[in-house]
Amino acid sequence: MGLEVESRSSDSPYIERVWRSSSDDVNRMTSIAVTHVDLVFWEHRGQVNVAVHGPESRASPAPVPEDATFFGISFSLGTSMPHLPIDRLVDGAAEIPDATRRSFWLKGSTWRRPDYDNAEVFVRRLVREDVLVRDPIVAAVLGGASPDVSERTIQRRFVAATGLTRGAVRQIHRARQAAILIQEGVPAHDVIHRLGYFDQPHLARSLTRYIGRTATQLIDQDPSEPLSLLYKT
Structure with a gap:
């Protein structure tokens, strides 16, 4: 009962x-x-839908169609579709037309619909066809490298590739990590120390803004209004 979610990592x-x-x-x-x-692909009452969902700058309620099935590919940070401007996708989505159980339309071509097991094959084709790109500077910074460019250039590239500032990315990742620790039973004061929050109110504000839950609500989960996918990185 509720929202059943299964996910896996990828070597892509x-x-x-x-x-x-x-x-x-x-x-x-x-x-x-x-x-x-x-x-994201989803099917509800025989209707197939496809959409590209952008970054979300804060938590928000979202409707869930009953008895629907979903499949999604979450692209790595800094990966985007240049023909869909990232600034228009932040806190929004772009619907993809002409979707069926077998195919859909994307950037002027018909594409065979991927599935949970062959997502990597599909993504490799997106890359070959220049539908999907990854900013090398963003990737390098996330990997711990220090590219030979100015901080201002790094900030500009982060916004261009992700639609978010580098600071916003850090805050969102930290809040997600805090939520996972709290769900695992780590006391709030330990979470504050581990992740560098100033104090309990600072942690509480972060959880409310980015997760949509207080620490208590994360521990006492309500199955009638589940969270979207939350996982360890």
Whole structure:
């Protein structure tokens, strides 16, 4: 009952996560803040839909169609589709037309619909066709390198590739990590120390803004309004 979610990691540098889910007896969830772009497929009452979902700068309630199935590819941070301007996708989505159970239309071509097991093959084709690109400077910074460019250039490239500032990306990632630790039973004062929050109110504000839950609500989860995908990186 509720929202059943399964996900897996990927060895593709263009993919953060591959996931699938189904809904049953739930009509709303809390969509937590994310920094990446998702390509999402879902089927409800025989209707197939496809959309590119952009980064979400804060948590928000989201409707869930009943008895629907979903499949998504979460692209790695800094990976985007240049023909869909990232600044227009932040806190929004772009619907993809002419979707069927077999195919859909993307950037002037018909594409075979991928599935949970062959997402990497599909993404490799997107890359070959220049539909999907990854900013090398953003990738280098995330990997711990120090590119030979100015901080101002790094900030500009982060915004251009992700739609978010580098500071916003850090805050969202930290809040997601805090939520996972709290769900694992780590006391709030330890979370504050580990992740560099100033104090309890600072942690509380971060969780409310980016996760849509207080620490207590994360511990006492309500199945009638589940969270969107939250996972360890």
